[in-house]
Amino acid sequence: MTALPDIATVGVVGGSLAGLFHAVALTELGLDVDVWERATGRPDDRGAGIVLQPGVAWFLNEFTGVDPERVSVPVTHRQFFTKDGNSRVTPMRQRMISWGTIYKALRDTLPAERYHDGQPVTALTPTPAGATIHVDGAAQPVDLAIIADGSASRFRALVAPDGAPRYAGYVAYRGVIDEADLPQELATSLGDRFSFYDGDRTQFLCYFIPGDFGTTITGHCRMNWVWYVPADAPELKRITTDRNGSAHGLSLPPGLLAPEVHAGLLARARSTLPEPLRQLVEHTGDPFLQAILDGRVTRMRSGRMLLTGDAAFVVRPHTAASTEKAAADAITLFHALRQAPSADAALQAWEDLRLAAGTAIHSQGVSLGHRLGLSDLETAAG
Numbered sequence: 001m002t003a004l005p006d007i008a009t010v011g012v013v014g015g016s017l018a019g020l021f022h023a024v025a026l027t028e029l030g031l032d033v034d035v036w037e038r039a040t041g042r043p044d045d046r047g048a049g050i051v052l053q054p055g056v057a058w059f060l061n062e063f064t065g066v067d068p069e070r071v072s073v074p075v076t077h078r079q080f081f082t083k084d085g086n087s088r089v090t091p092m093r094q095r096m097i098s099w100g101t102i103y104k105a106l107r108d109t110l111p112a113e114r115y116h117d118g119q120p121v122t123a124l125t126p127t128p129a130g131a132t133i134h135v136d137g138a139a140q141p142v143d144l145a146i147i148a149d150g151s152a153s154r155f156r157a158l159v160a161p162d163g164a165p166r167y168a169g170y171v172a173y174r175g176v177i178d179e180a181d182l183p184q185e186l187a188t189s190l191g192d193r194f195s196f197y198d199g200d201r202t203q204f205l206c207y208f209i210p211g212d213f214g215t216t217i218t219g220h221c222r223m224n225w226v227w228y229v230p231a232d233a234p235e236l237k238r239i240t241t242d243r244n245g246s247a248h249g250l251s252l253p254p255g256l257l258a259p260e261v262h263a264g265l266l267a268r269a270r271s272t273l274p275e276p277l278r279q280l281v282e283h284t285g286d287p288f289l290q291a292i293l294d295g296r297v298t299r300m301r302s303g304r305m306l307l308t309g310d311a312a313f314v315v316r317p318h319t320a321a322s323t324e325k326a327a328a329d330a331i332t333l334f335h336a337l338r339q340a341p342s343a344d345a346a347l348q349a350w351e352d353l354r355l356a357a358g359t360a361i362h363s364q365g366v367s368l369g370h371r372l373g374l375s376d377l378e379t380a381a382g
């Protein structure tokens, strides 16, 4: 498959999902693509859950050869708990996948020699015909640079100087538990369901995701839960300071929650959550957390540099659309480069479409957060 003659080489800054979606799609288009990722090695497969949306499913099917149905767990109903532990269910079919399963499918598709891990990009400079990527003292000229370095993007300002994300006033505590470690009765009551509890300025949700190596065999899956809890700035600082006293800022990985923060989480679960969901928190050895951010840009392109994934829009997780948005950035670029009469026309069409989509998802996320009472208008505006 051939693309435009004046784009032959592509450099991708950041090798997480957004970077990988672009690298795989553009390689499929016949372009010469390299990815530079500052972290070393593959993250393990204890990745948290992700609602499988149509764009991600299409991408896996079309470009990776991985059948999304085989690596995702179906749910047939939504289940809404009340504080006393009773629940009502309503039919709603969805499929749940994990971050690690998507990552593995993408990494396994991209030729290994094109993924340069442990190699941070130190500078990115625009050139008349593309950009230069600086890595490890070397300068790599490319015809197109994909900036996919995440919400804390170092290079966002090259394209959108006003787009840095802001804290939305609440955090998501998260947990992943092996299905085998759950009491049978609890696993059964949550199986086949996307379960929710909406309380006073709080929401808890949970669903099963694939287990090791993407397995979806009953008994070998994992339970994934997310609990949104308000936290002002001092509280955010307290709960993201790890058990060794090191401050992490906007997230804390599994295994590092300070004992007193973990004890506080368990106490909050006892006083706030319906019984089945309280049990989930109690069965979680290593809860982790991330701050909820709002990030919106008004540009996604400067010359031959494109801003993608969380480096562009950081949307609230209530939309279940962050990963879908990253996949859609890549799918849209794939089609634009294939169809447009010139590189400039393709990149302009891509920016117009993705700016409109990102702006809409961002607004939807903010309004869902308000509906849950999870942030005040002033905090979340912008």
Ligand SMILES: Cc1cc2nc3c(=O)[nH]c(=O)nc-3n(C[C@H](O)[C@H](O)[C@H](O)COP(=O)(O)OP(=O)(O)OC[C@H]3O[C@@H](n4cnc5c(N)ncnc54)[C@H](O)[C@@H]3O)c2cc1C
Residues within 6 Å of the ligand: 013, 014, 015, 016, 017, 018, 019, 036, 037, 038, 039, 048, 049, 050, 051, 099, 119, 120, 121, 122, 148, 149, 150, 151, 154, 290, 308, 309, 310, 311, 317, 320, 321, 322, 323, 324, 326
């Ligand atoms: C803990 C967690 C849970 C999530 N849960 C969900 C969910 O349930 N549903 C959902 O849809 N989405 C979820 N997301 C968001 C989703 O994973 C992202 O939106 C999606 O992966 C796109 O992210 P990204 O690739 O743009 O950025 P990131 O995943 O943040 O990746 C950025 C990458 O760039 C690399 N990088 C940064 N600077 C440099 C540099 N200078 N040089 C080289 N590499 C660099 C980083 O190491 C990182 O690998 C979650 C994210 C996190 C962190």
